[in-house]
Amino acid sequence: MSVLARAVREVQAAVESRRVTPAVRAKFQVVALLVREEHARVQGKQAGSQASRAERLKRLDGIATILAKTAVRDPALLALLAEDAVVSDAARSLKRDMLRAAGIEPDPEEAAPTEPATGSASTERRVVPRSVVTRKLANPFLAPDFSSVRPGRVGPRRLAGWELLNPLLSSFERADDRAPACMALPAPAPLRLPGSRKLMPHQAQLVAAAAAGHRTFLLADEPGLGKTAQALLAAEAANAYPLLVVVPSVVKTNWAREVGLWTPNRSATVVHGNGDTVDGFAHIVIVNYEVLDRHVGWFGDFGFRGMVVDEAHFIKNKTSQRSQHVLELSKRIRSRTARPLLMALTGTPLINDIEDFLAIWQFLGWIDETEPRAELMDSLEAAGLTPADPGFYSAARQCVIDLGIVRRRKVDVAADIPARRTADLPVELEEKVGRSIRAAERDLARRLVARYETALANRRSAVAVDASGIDHALVRKIATSEQKNASTTKAGENVFSMMRRIGQAKAGLAADYAAQLARSAGKVVFFAKHVDVMDVAEEAFARQGIRYASIRGDQTPVGRQRNIDAFVNDPEVAIAVCSLTAAGVGINLQVASNIVLAELSWTDAEQTQAIDRSHRIGQTEPVTAWRIIAAQTIDSRIAELIDKKAGLAARALDGSDEQVWSSADVQHEALVALLTDALSESSQERAVSRDGH
Structure with a gap:
């Protein structure tokens, strides 16, 4: 018990001083594992008095409380508390050392547990939609495409026998702030886009790279820079159809909408549940992680020529079923198509550790379980260095980046994008x-x-x-x-009353999206009209270990300012949960450049006032407001009306004869x-x- 108490205090001190190293994370996880094991042992123990067992459980609960409070200060630690969290070799070694320090001989070391991607329960749930069977019958001679197979390297290798994955990871840990984080991209080429749509220069560069033959991308642009459009147009440039897109459920509907906007000549189908409504002849198949296990079987045989994984940090745990399904599908696609388009989209390639890179690199086909694959190995060989050479790490990092890492920040491309813009995110209600x-x-x-x-x-x-x-x-x-x-x-x-019900139904989805933004882009302002929507969002953030500040109309001026100051000044407070009416005017929140509008206001003016809490003097980045829209409801119609009236109002203010519309007008028009x-x-x-x- 004393060993555990000392270790948890050391972790707590490191987190409070913001010195969370991989060693600290390993110690945190080991303490959590030992507390869990000791708790189970004491509860099942028959010897000893009831009082001594109660006292021991009380002390264990005290340590667990410190762990929980520490994890709240650094949400990345929360993932290590999960039952299926990966236990690293360093953590296993530390666990043995701590047990010996406590006078306990550890059990013989066991192999790291893995979660099979195709267990019996998963296999039982698998389905094949009827339309997919029809497609297969209509294409009986569909064959793998090996037309562009590259010949493998022959001859001796300088790096034969070297362990390379850890040095590759270290090359990113050792990089200084001035090291490039983006591959060289070609100049944008003219593109014929539907309607009046236009690409920003940084978007057009990636599409040009795909058109020039590049086929693997870790697209790590910050949120708001249009990763979805880049992926869809890259697939068009590479003719990577049929295309599989794996996404979080909250953005599934938005992907289908974006297909219609950017590639309207391509059909998209969204997989819901068992896939009863799937169009087996669609160019693009969109599926969320939660139902991937049911469809991985027919996906592997479908003949996809490209695969996009959105929010790719979701697959960082390589032993999870979700990650193994994605990696299995990538391998199947690469076995059937010589150079498929593979894209991992994430604003947060690293969540907990530099090792989070490994699953993404493996999905892209850059590495396998133990070593670099042919293309990366050839680049490392061409550098002429080994891990024993001082220049190896910078050269190795560049080799990986050149395979397709693309990272741009808002501040880097500020000249390309509007200073303020509103982006609609349609969501499917439960x-x-x-x-x-x-x-x-x-x-x-x-x-x-x-x-x-x-x-x-x-x-x-x-x-x-x-x-x-x-x-x-x-x-x-x-x-x-x-x-x-x-x-x-x-x-x-x-x-x-319908709009209020829709707001309540959207609350959890809007909170999930705000949490994703907070992890990938920093501070986020979350606006809602109703208190119950704010309550749902705050409960969701608390469950995910995300610290927030609440700004409401029923607060005293002193309490309200204290919460504003916490959001503005404390780097650990990631989200400001604001009342649209109480916080829409009179406060400065320019530390955030991303805003989530969980509920629609009745006027564009009210919406604009909320956005202007961040888009104001002192803001150094373009501001993006993400408006959450409930698809297939009156919510969508009201959003269109608000935008229409906003255009009329703008022309009126510019001197036309049009009147400025009120909230009553929008309600009437709806x-x-x-x-x-x-x-x-x-x-x-x-x-x-x-x-x-």
Whole structure:
């Protein structure tokens, strides 16, 4: 017990002084392992009095409490507490030493546990969508492509017998701040893009590299620099279809949307659950990590010519099932296609340790389990050095970077991007909640249609209708009436209560995305309209060990300023959770350049005021506001209306005759659009019915 107590205090002191080295992380993990084992041993122990066992458990709980508080100060340590966390060789060695120091002879060393990628439980859950079977039957002669196989190197190697993976990792640890972090990229080439879309110069450079024949990329640009568009256009340049895209669930819908924006000539299909709705003939297959295990079987035989892994730091734990599935698929793709496009996208290539690189490098085909693969080995051989030579480490680091590491920061490309921009991130609501909200929308639309039809039937004068048979003047009157009666109606949902429900449903997804941003890009400001949405977000951050500051309307001026100062001045406070109304004006949060808007405001002005808490004098980086939109709900329509009214307001301020729109106008227009769409659908259904007769 004394050995554990001394070790945990040493870890606590190192974290408080911000000297968290790999050795400190190993000690933290060993203490956690020994506390867990000792706790189980004492609870199952039959000898000794009940009082002595209770006292021992109390002391163990005290050590565990210190561990938890220490992990909160450095969230990267939280991953080491997980049941399936990888135990490094250094940690195993330290564990044996600590046991011996306590007078306990350690058990004979066991092999490191691994989680099989294709265990029986996983195999039982695997599925093959019907449309995929149809595709295979339609393409019975689909064969591997070895048209571009490179001949292997022959002859003796200078580096034969050298252990190289650790020196390669060390080459990144030893690099100074001035060392390059990005491969040489060609000049941008003219591209024909859909509509009026344009690439920023730094984006066009990566696409040009893919067009020139480069096929593996660790794209580590900071958030907000357009990694998704770069990946999709690189696939187009490389003709890497069919393309597999593996993503976190929160951005799955956004990837499908981005395909439609950047490569509208390519079809995309999103894998949900067992894949019942999968289009087996689509060019791009998008799947989230959580259901990858069910589909890894048919993915391996599908004939993909490219694979993109978004938020690639998710695969850092090489023994996890998720990581092993991704690595297995990469290997299968490389065995069928000589030079497939492989892209790992992450703003955070390193989370806990320099060893986090290994899984990403293996996915890209740069290394295998024990050594560099042919292309990297050839580059190292060409450098003419061994790990015993002083110049090896800088040369080795450059060899790895030249394979395809691309890292740009916002500040590096500030001239390329707008000083302030809003990016929409559509998300799929949880299935049951999403169905409930869409049903409430339909009920509201039916209620409006019934009122419209009643009013139309009671009219005695002629009605002015358009070609679709809709009286738009009456539509607006019905919308105005609904708007006035929204607070008193008992008939069901109104547009205000629906927007609140949508905000609650989005809260967890918005918090997950804010957490991803905080890990990859630094401080984030999280805005919400309702207190319950803020509560859900703060609970999510606490679970993930992310420190936050809360800025709300019910705080005293002193308490509010204390929380603002904590966010601005304490590097450990990663997120400011702000009320859109209470924190939207009068405070300075320019330490953050990323903002998450979890709920829509009713006006662009309110949204702009929130963004301007970061986009103000003293801000050194371009500001990106990530607006979380619930797909397939009225949320999407209201976002479009806010943007439309914002454009009209801007022209009005520039001297046109257009009026500046209020929140009531957006609410009214949302109801008008809902009723108009419902009437159009009803009219089409009646026409189809008549044609059928």
